[in-house]
Structure formats: C-alpha cells, structure tokens
Amino acid sequence: MAENLLYALVGFVSIQLFYYLFIFTRLAFYGRGRNYASESPGVTVLVCAWNEKENLQELLPILDAQEYPNFEVILLDDRSDDGSEEFIRENIQNWKHIRYIRINDQFDHVTPKKYALTVGMKQANNPIALMTDADCRPSSLHWITTMASQVNTEKDIVLGFSPYEKRPGFLNWFIRCETFYTAVQYLSFTLAGWTYMGVGRNILYKRELFFENKGFYRHRKVTGGDDDIFLNEVATGSNTAVCIEPESFVYSKPKTTWATWFRQKQRHLAVSKYYRSRNKILLGLLSGAHVAVWLLGFATLGFGLWTKNNLLLQELGVVFGVRWIIQWFLLIVINIKLDKTVEWFSFLLMDFALFIYYTFFGLFVMTRKKPRMSWN
Missing domain, CATH: 3.90.550.10 (Spore Coat Polysaccharide Biosynthesis Protein SpsA; Chain A)
Structure with missing residues (x-):
C-alpha cells in the first residue's frame, strides 16, 4: 500500500515537473x-x-x-x-x-x-x-x-x-x-x-x-x-x-x-470545450496532475501517520520538497518578468489554492447545467 501510494505520487509529480522543466522554462528564460x-x-x-x-x-x-x-x-x-x-x-x-x-x-x-x-x-x-x-x-x-x-x-x-x-x-x-x-x-x-x-x-x-x-x-x-x-x-x-x-x-x-468572479469563470469554462483536442489533453493533464499530487500527498501523509511509517513520511517530504523547490525557482523568475503579479512568499499557498480551484471546477463542469451568460 505504502509503495503504491508513493509510486503514484512520484508519477504525477513527474508529469508536473515535465511541464515546468520543458515548457515553463521557455518563458522563464525568454529574453526581453x-x-x-x-x-x-x-x-x-x-x-x-x-x-x-x-x-x-x-x-x-x-x-x-x-x-x-x-x-x-x-x-x-x-x-x-x-x-x-x-x-x-x-x-x-x-x-x-x-x-x-x-x-x-x-x-x-x-x-x-x-x-x-x-x-x-x-x-x-x-x-x-x-x-x-x-x-x-x-x-x-x-x-x-x-x-x-x-x-x-x-x-x-x-x-x-x-x-x-x-x-x-x-x-x-x-x-x-x-x-x-x-x-x-x-x-x-x-x-x-x-x-x-x-x-x-x-x-x-x-x-x-x-x-x-x-x-x-x-x-x-x-x-x-x-x-x-x-x-x-x-x-x-x-x-x-x-x-x-x-x-x-x-x-x-x-x-x-465571488459571484461576479464565478460568472466570469463560467464563461471561460463554456468556451474551453471548443479547444483543439491536443490543447484539451495538455491542459487537462496538467491540472489533473496538480489535483492528483495533492490528493495522493494527503493520502500518503495519512497512511504514514496511521502506520507510523517514518520512512514513508520522509520520502513524502523529499518528493514534495523537490517539487516545491523547482516550482518556486521557476515561478519566481517568471513572476519577476511579469511585474511581480503574486507575492513570492505565497506561492505555496497559491499551489494549494489552485488545487482547490481545479477540484471544484472539475466537479462543477461534470455536474453543471448550461448557464445563461452575457458577453460583458
């Protein structure tokens, strides 16, 4: 059980890091x-x-x-x-x-x-x-x-x-x-x-x-x-x-x-289904991996505490530590280029907030009825 959780976690972290190291680095090191x-x-x-x-x-x-x-x-x-x-x-x-x-x-x-x-x-x-x-x-x-x-x-x-x-x-x-x-x-x-x-x-x-x-x-x-x-x-x-x-x-x-922001997000979600299949797969894989990493992280943490498996907890810390170091470095570099849009010290909280955001809207997309919207 412990090994399966850890292997799954490492797999989804690897997907995220692929995007960071091979795609997001293009923006991080793009010359002005x-x-x-x-x-x-x-x-x-x-x-x-x-x-x-x-x-x-x-x-x-x-x-x-x-x-x-x-x-x-x-x-x-x-x-x-x-x-x-x-x-x-x-x-x-x-x-x-x-x-x-x-x-x-x-x-x-x-x-x-x-x-x-x-x-x-x-x-x-x-x-x-x-x-x-x-x-x-x-x-x-x-x-x-x-x-x-x-x-x-x-x-x-x-x-x-x-x-x-x-x-x-x-x-x-x-x-x-x-x-x-x-x-x-x-x-x-x-x-x-x-x-x-x-x-x-x-x-x-x-x-x-x-x-x-x-x-x-x-x-x-x-x-x-x-x-x-x-x-x-x-x-x-x-x-x-x-x-x-x-x-x-x-x-x-x-x-x-929150109500006006939610209506704005509804409009954005309504048009994303018209994207090319390639784009939907790439974006879905990125957001899906984000959600999976946090869910598996919580599951691994809970299992490790319940079984008092200190080695598993240490390995969990290493996986998340490597992930956060790479994320922080690249996001800080990009954030400087984009006028420090987000306070750098809140990136960890942002990572968790995006997990909640992707989870909520993922469930919303699967259960929603077609909304009434206006262009403005």
Missing part, C-alpha cells in the same frame, strides 16, 4: 527586448464597450496619448444607455486618434461582442488590430509600440500580458494568482509552439488573418471565445509571438465579489 519589426505598421486599437462611461473617461485619454506614429482607436459602443454616447460626442473633438462607432442593433445569429469586433475590423484603416477592454489601462504610453514591435512577415499574432490590479482581500489575491498561472501556461505553450489562447484585454493580430479565416463565423453564437477559440483555429507553431515587455502590460480591474 526582442524587436522583430523593421518599421512601424499602422495599428487600429479596438475597444468594445457596453455601459462603460466611467471607464471610458479614464481610458480614452490614455489611448489617444499613445506615442506611436501611425494608429487610430475605434470605440465600438454596443447599445450603451449610461450616457456613454453623450460623453463621447461632447469630447471627441478633443482627441486626435479616437473614432466612434455606435452599434444599435443586436442579431440572433451572432453574439454582441463578436458582432462589434467584426464591425471594427471592417471599419479599421490599418492592417494591424490591437484589442483591449474598456476596464483596462495600458501601463505606459508605449503599449502600442511594444506590442507592434513583435510583428513581421512571419508573426501574425502577438499575445500580451494583462494582470489585474492589486487590491486588499483574499479574492483579489486569488484572482491575481489564477491570472498569473494562466499566463504562465498560455505564454509558455506559445513559446513551445502550442498556442491555445490569449487574453482579449491585450492581444494583437493582422486583420488579413482575421478575414482569411472568416473571423468569428464558426463560433459566432458562442458567448466569449473571441480571444481563445479564434486562436485555437488560426494560431500555428510559427505565426504567434509573445510580448512580455513591462511597457506592453495592460492592467485590468478585478472582480470584487
């Missing part, structure tokens, strides 16, 4: 400051908004002040009734780069956000589209510059990083942990040639790529997926770059209640 572009291609920033007046009052001046030689910002106002339209029309003459498109219609055959983004793609004057959301804030006036610098004849897509603002409380800490670990995964997988998602708060791709692949047509009725289902369809091992320059980061306002 890479500039592939020989010129500054025209960029259109697309911002979808629904009743976001307060956020637009902060965001639009920041976008208009971006230091880039050739760009425009298209604000796609999706049926807002909070005074957004009046605010934009009163102030648009004060902004050099802002264009305003009011969307008054809603269609059954396509979700509102995907329709808005498609309208923006068609109306854009530049070959490069850079997306963000109304509740986001670029970290610098060189956001467009750093993201666009990664584009060349081979790189059609650029994935950026979008952390959440630091605020007091356990919920905010966990949101930052989950966002950080998700970024570790999608950025590392991209560097390994297995792109499966980006974040719509900070993603860039060529408009030509969008129209060549019929945009969001194949998943037009799916709420969400404009950033991950689309990438699952069009990203290859060679056409996607990542940008982790601090000036390219886009900070987002986090959810402030």
Whole structure:
C-alpha cells in the first residue's frame, strides 16, 4: 500500500515537473527586448464597450496619448444607455486618434461582442488590430509600440500580458494568482509552439488573418471565445509571438465579489470545450496532475501517520520538497518578468489554492447545467 501510494505520487509529480522543466522554462528564460519589426505598421486599437462611461473617461485619454506614429482607436459602443454616447460626442473633438462607432442593433445569429469586433475590423484603416477592454489601462504610453514591435512577415499574432490590479482581500489575491498561472501556461505553450489562447484585454493580430479565416463565423453564437477559440483555429507553431515587455502590460480591474468572479469563470469554462483536442489533453493533464499530487500527498501523509511509517513520511517530504523547490525557482523568475503579479512568499499557498480551484471546477463542469451568460 505504502509503495503504491508513493509510486503514484512520484508519477504525477513527474508529469508536473515535465511541464515546468520543458515548457515553463521557455518563458522563464525568454529574453526581453526582442524587436522583430523593421518599421512601424499602422495599428487600429479596438475597444468594445457596453455601459462603460466611467471607464471610458479614464481610458480614452490614455489611448489617444499613445506615442506611436501611425494608429487610430475605434470605440465600438454596443447599445450603451449610461450616457456613454453623450460623453463621447461632447469630447471627441478633443482627441486626435479616437473614432466612434455606435452599434444599435443586436442579431440572433451572432453574439454582441463578436458582432462589434467584426464591425471594427471592417471599419479599421490599418492592417494591424490591437484589442483591449474598456476596464483596462495600458501601463505606459508605449503599449502600442511594444506590442507592434513583435510583428513581421512571419508573426501574425502577438499575445500580451494583462494582470489585474492589486487590491486588499483574499479574492483579489486569488484572482491575481489564477491570472498569473494562466499566463504562465498560455505564454509558455506559445513559446513551445502550442498556442491555445490569449487574453482579449491585450492581444494583437493582422486583420488579413482575421478575414482569411472568416473571423468569428464558426463560433459566432458562442458567448466569449473571441480571444481563445479564434486562436485555437488560426494560431500555428510559427505565426504567434509573445510580448512580455513591462511597457506592453495592460492592467485590468478585478472582480470584487465571488459571484461576479464565478460568472466570469463560467464563461471561460463554456468556451474551453471548443479547444483543439491536443490543447484539451495538455491542459487537462496538467491540472489533473496538480489535483492528483495533492490528493495522493494527503493520502500518503495519512497512511504514514496511521502506520507510523517514518520512512514513508520522509520520502513524502523529499518528493514534495523537490517539487516545491523547482516550482518556486521557476515561478519566481517568471513572476519577476511579469511585474511581480503574486507575492513570492505565497506561492505555496497559491499551489494549494489552485488545487482547490481545479477540484471544484472539475466537479462543477461534470455536474453543471448550461448557464445563461452575457458577453460583458
């Protein structure tokens, strides 16, 4: 019994460490400051908004002040009734780069956000589209510059990083942990040639790529997926770059209640089933191994204490010790690159919190009914 528990534990720890040592190291040791572009291609920033007046009052001046030689910002106002339209029309003459498109219609055959983004793609004057959301804030006036610098004849897509603002409380800490670990995964997988998602708060791709692949047509009725289902369809091992320059980061306002955060996670889960089989297997194996390691760890600990098997307890300590040392080292290196999103001393607690998170949502996926969701 003791040997079987330990062998199973070592097996699942080995799976986790494979990801850390052969995939996550690509991000940990990825060099910053890479500039592939020989010129500054025209960029259109697309911002979808629904009743976001307060956020637009902060965001639009920041976008208009971006230091880039050739760009425009298209604000796609999706049926807002909070005074957004009046605010934009009163102030648009004060902004050099802002264009305003009011969307008054809603269609059954396509979700509102995907329709808005498609309208923006068609109306854009530049070959490069850079997306963000109304509740986001670029970290610098060189956001467009750093993201666009990664584009060349081979790189059609650029994935950026979008952390959440630091605020007091356990919920905010966990949101930052989950966002950080998700970024570790999608950025590392991209560097390994297995792109499966980006974040719509900070993603860039060529408009030509969008129209060549019929945009969001194949998943037009799916709420969400404009950033991950689309990438699952069009990203290859060679056409996607990542940008982790601090000036390219886009900070987002986090959810402030567990209920709103849970609804957000529901939307994410609803689209993950559309991923390529390869991506679902790779991600499922990683999260499954995470859960199995903790369950087997508790089982081994309990069995060792019950049987007073000190050797088993020592071996358990060695296995978890090696695992945590490797995790800590690589996550600290990546965390420094990603603006110290999570406090390094809380990585152990983060590891356990993610175990609870994966377990809960794994059970939820197996038992849930189809939720009602909106794009915002």
